[in-house]
Amino acid sequence: MVDETHVLDRPPAGANPDWTIPQDWESFTPAEHAVWDTLYERQMKLLPGRASAAFLRGLDALRLSERGIPNFEELSDRLEALTGWRVVAVPGLVPDDVFFDHMANRRFVAGNFIRRPDQLDYLQEPDVFHDVFGHVPMLADPVFADYLAAYGRGGLRALKLGALKQLARLYWYTVEFGLIEEADGLRIYGSGIVSSSAESVFALDSDSPNRIRFDMKRVMRTDYRIDDFQQSYFVIPSFDELLRQTVETDFAPLYDEILPLPSHPVDAIVAGDDVLTRGTQAYALSKA
Template sequence: MADHVLDRPPEGAAADWTIAQDWSAYSAADHETWDILFARQQQQLPGRAAKAFLRGLEVLRLSKPGIPDFAELNDRLHAATGWQVVAVPGLVPDEVFFDHLAHRRFVAGNFIRRRDQLDYLQEPDVFHDVFGHVPMLADPVFADYMQAYGEGGLRSLGFGALDKLARLYWYTVEFGLVREEGGIRLFGSGIVSSHGESRFALDDPSPHRVAFDLERVMRTRYRIDDYQQVYFVIDSFEDLLRQTIETDFAPLYGRLAALPDLGPADLLPGDVLITRGTQTYASERAGG
């Protein structure tokens, strides 16, 4: 769900854009980079990440040293929820992305960032895609949500509303928070795979934290270049799935077309505010 340089599968890719992971091609330095990233997130996330995410790490045995071999990973993932991970050469067209999700296939880059990119990488790598996303796919409810999202994405292509649906993915799958055991926990892949944002999203006074509302989320633009200025908090994964399945998106897209988009820091009178952010971080970054 971004701009794509390629309009057809590159040489060596299948018609559905998948490629071999080529696990044997990873260097010792590649595996060491994964281990560094994994170790610091494993230390940071207990008590902060959603139980479903932490449970997924255990079910999939991602603590095993080195970059996971997709073949071994898929044996465990498919047994848990019927999903599998497939390697792709980079960002894929939207219809390809949605079709894979609709058929319980999660596309993942097979490269890993350089050592000087530990804290930020613009294009998702194997750590973001596998560590960040795949543990949640071992949860049956979230796994169903992701399939429903893919099916909805394919339908959205006929309504010209892809930008609106992309916001739902961004503010849930990538940067979502969930109420859990009297507190708020992380589950979005962009947060749990980021050493800095996994603290910022919960602890920093700067961002707004707003109770999830489907229409509100789909009106809200997002940041692709820095930490988010707003995070939306779902009540449960069951409720997120229910809303996605029960909502008739055709009239929703019609309503959204008549409403102005909201900026990432905007608040509405009807928002259920969990935390009113100071927006200090974003202001300082803009001024700097």
């Protein structure tokens, strides 16, 4: 269930025109800090050997093991010294143009609230744990940091070209739910996986989902769902290759090509796919 407090159509009273607000870190209660600590400790029992090396390096570099919800000013100072990014607080979900503009200028927007203790396993809208624990460690990696800034610039262009849905799929299947091939096997880097105890296991261990090598055009034609585990994951060979494809692709003719084409279902294997794991879709079938 979405807490409508955090789904807004205009900046609330006290917010800046760019939707940013003071984090007001001192106002978080001991109970709220305890929720962060519970979530952090639970994830860190799972992620070594599952999360990408870049994500784990980012946790260490940004000192996210310190207890309690991070202070954004202190966190941003560490992050800016590494890759030029800062973390800014917002009251909830922000409009697309605001989101992309912040990203293009190396500002990562983070929700300024944390889920309740009875919402540990699932929250539909992103809170501070999803945004900071899930996303920010990857921003300490210079290559991924450049990718996300390029994505922000691309998002502003996609709005003008009427291709937001197609570009959103790229974000979903990389930034939120991406897998990467490393020397020791597949690893997770997408924030929606690394911040979820259940999907951290499902994404790598379950025989239900497809795991398909990343292809830009394929990804941008593929539907996704927000209310359950993924039925397909796309696997990049490296962050360098993800960045290269992003900055070297002329998206305008790509949009012209794919906009008239039908979308691929979330569970589809299509001609040309380089399939690492053909999923049984048993989990999806069991939920139907």
